[in-house]
Amino acid sequence: MFVESVVRWGLWSILLQVGLGVSAGGCPPRCVCRPEAREVICSGKYLNSVPEGFSNDARRLDLSRNRIKTVGRRQFSGLVQLQELNLSDNLISMIEVEAFLGLKNLRTLQIKNNRLKILPVGVFSGLSSLRFLDLSQNEILVFLDYTFKEMVNLQTLEAEENDLVFISQRAFFGLQNLQELCLDRSNLTSIPTEALSQLQSLTQLRMLRLIISTMPNNAFRRLQRLQSLVISNWPALDNLASNSLIGLNLTSLVISSCNLSAVPYVALRHLVYLHFLDLSYNPITVIQGNLLGDLLRLQELHLAGASLIKIEPGAFRGLSFFRMLNVTSNQLTTLEESAFHSVGNLQVLRLDGNPLACDCRLLWVVRRRFRLNFDGHQPTCSSPDAVRQREFRGFSEKELPRIFTCRPARIMDRRPQEARVEEGTTVLFSCKADGDPFPSITWISSHKNVISPTGRVRVLPNGTLEVRFAQVQDSGTYQCLAGNAAGNDSLTVGLYVKGVPQNRSIPLFMDVSWTEPSNPQAANSSAQMAKPFPFDVKTLIIATTMGFLSFLSSVAICFVFMFFWSQSKGQIKHTATIDFVPRSSMGGGGDGGEGGRFTMKLI
Known part of the structure; x- marks a missing residue:
């Protein structure tokens, strides 16, 4: 009975499916x-x-x-x-x-x-x-x-x-x-x-x-309604033309996993409606200060998995709606409060995966550790050794003043520096500082301008000021500023350049270090260094030999040419007869004088 019931139920199921299929107009086999x-x-x-x-x-x-x-x-x-x-x-x-x-x-x-x-x-x-x-x-x-x-x-x-x-x-x-x-x-x-x-x-x-590999100007023209642009995994893309994104009204832009070594500030400056920006997984090393201010409505910036070593003060200045920063998995040692327009607006911060130095620069983050959203990834300290691998949420309020501290910047050698040199001399002024964190060095010119690392007057990587081929207009006082999160220190140096008279040659190279004004003889002796002779003896000998050989070669070529030219002319006479009439002894004319003739042999 059981078997018959199962067979009967199966037949009814098949008939039901067929019936439904027929009523719907047919069903292809195997469907x-x-x-x-x-x-x-x-x-x-x-x-x-x-x-x-x-x-x-x-x-x-x-x-x-x-x-x-x-x-x-x-x-x-x-x-x-x-x-x-x-x-x-x-x-x-x-x-x-x-x-x-x-x-x-x-x-x-x-x-x-x-x-x-x-x-x-x-x-x-x-x-x-x-x-x-x-x-x-x-x-x-x-x-x-x-x-x-x-x-x-x-x-x-x-x-x-x-x-x-x-x-x-x-x-x-x-x-x-x-x-x-x-x-x-x-x-x-x-x-x-x-x-x-x-x-x-x-x-x-x-x-x-x-x-x-390139994004040219006007790459997306006529796309005024485009709101979201995603460019990802272009390993050859290392630059955006300045007007490549012009005409767009984007609210979301992703340029990730490419080869950008810097934030494309100029290309981005037109995107005033941008809310979301993702530049993750590019070899970007720094977010510079005061260059993103045109992105007035920017709310989120993602720069994860890059090569960031620094976010400069004022990096997000002018971004009053900025609420999320994701810089996970970079090389940042710190993130200073001065980078933001207002940290009160910040809601989400991803700092994990960075070698963070837990000092006074990160105190503002730790104090907000229970209000900030770290998206489930707590930042941890990499230094100092006493707090290595400790999560921010694990610190008590009592520990903060003792652990998150800094030592103000201090210029190590404060002796007065003054250089009195002649025009054309290269001058070096030293400025070494100490502090925790290690201070940055900035030089201010006599015209109150910040001196850059490039140019004739420049700041070397070790903080030394170099004035190459000093000019009279370079005279004045220069100020070295050493600063970190805990404080600043400064030092003033003097440079006095004497013009060279018109009839005197300007030395080609002359390096002059600073001298103390209490010892003017040392300064004068340094300024009177011997002028290097432009050529050495070896160079003169080589030049003379090359010139003599060139002359002999030219003469030999001329003789060879004359020889072959004379051979091509056939039979040539080797004697010449010349008739002449001598002048009168009184100089009045040639009349009355007897003529003469002589024969000359041609060699």
């Missing part, structure tokens, strides 16, 4: 039809071609994970109610023109992970209602002009992981409502600026894993 949802599921059935016998009122057709190789012309013309078609994960290498003609209500078309190499113009004819198209993971080499011209309502185009080498200028013509475009892992070597300019409704553009 599962769901009339209540108006779905036909033929996924993973090892089909070699598109089957027939679909219900005319089907709204969803899944043909994924089969072995279909070709989609013929008007293959689905009877499915006028179809809204979603999935042809992904097949072996499709050819789609004939007008293959989807008749699918006037289709909204979603997926042809992902097939073997398409080219899309003939007209292959998407009739898809005027399509909203989403996925062409990713194929072998498409080029997008031709007018490939998508009839897809006027398309909003999302996924084209990642193809072999694209070229996108024609009018390839995207007709995509007047496209909002999202993804170009990922292709062989494009330049940004398809002209093609992208057709997409004036585009709001999101993702371009990942490309081999493009």
